[in-house]
Amino acid sequence: MAVVVNRRLSAREIDQIREHCGARRVIYTTSVSPHAREHAKRNGAGILDVKDIGAVGLGPWTKLSNRSPLIKQRRPHCRTHLYFRHDGPPKRGHVDPSSLLFVAAVSAKIRSLAPEDRLLGVLPMSHAVGLSVCS
Numbered sequence: 001m002a003v004v005v006n007r008r009l010s011a012r013e014i015d016q017i018r019e020h021c022g023a024r025r026v027i028y029t030t031s032v033s034p035h036a037r038e039h040a041k042r043n044g045a046g047i048l049d050v051k052d053i054g055a056v057g058l059g060p061w062t063k064l065s066n067r068s069p070l071i072k073q074r075r076p077h078c079r080t081h082l083y084f085r086h087d088g089p090p091k092r093g094h095v096d097p098s099s100l101l102f103v104a105a106v107s108a109k110i111r112s113l114a115p116e117d118r119l120l121g122v123l124p125m126s127h128a129v130g131l132s133v134c135s
Contacts, residue, residue, distance in 0.1 A: 002080045003023065003082075004080060004082065004125050004126045005083060006124055007028075011039065013090075017092075018062075020083075020089070020090040020092070021083075027059070028045055029057075030045075030054075030055045030057040031054030037057070040057030041057075044060055045057035046060075080094065080095045
């Protein structure tokens with residue numbers, strides 16, 4: 001399962017989401033975001049240089065990392081969770097791959113896109129529209 005979080009959230013909000021979702025490890029997009037670099041530094045992430053991507057912060061394994069592997073869970077398919085900003089504890093919604101594919105197909109159809117076309121997505125992947133339309 002992936003949880004995509006906006007790097008502009010406060011340290012408190014990101015910590016709450018990390019705890020709420022039970023993250024085993026956090027990956028920070030440090031090469032493209034000063035905010036992500038600060039969060040990575042604050043959480044003791046090591047910085048790796050990944051070919052074709054650049055610098056990526058890799059957080060330490062959490063205390064939850066001894067859970068059974070994802071492939072042994074009842075719902076092994078990949079899901080994405082999006083957290084919604086509001087007052088109070090974190091709230092999330094999950095997005096199944098079939099939903100992402102449906103929205104992407106509809107988006108491509110209304111824009112008359114073909115497989116050979118390329119689309120530059122400038123929406124944040126931590127937003128439902130950015131995740132679904134730009135996937």
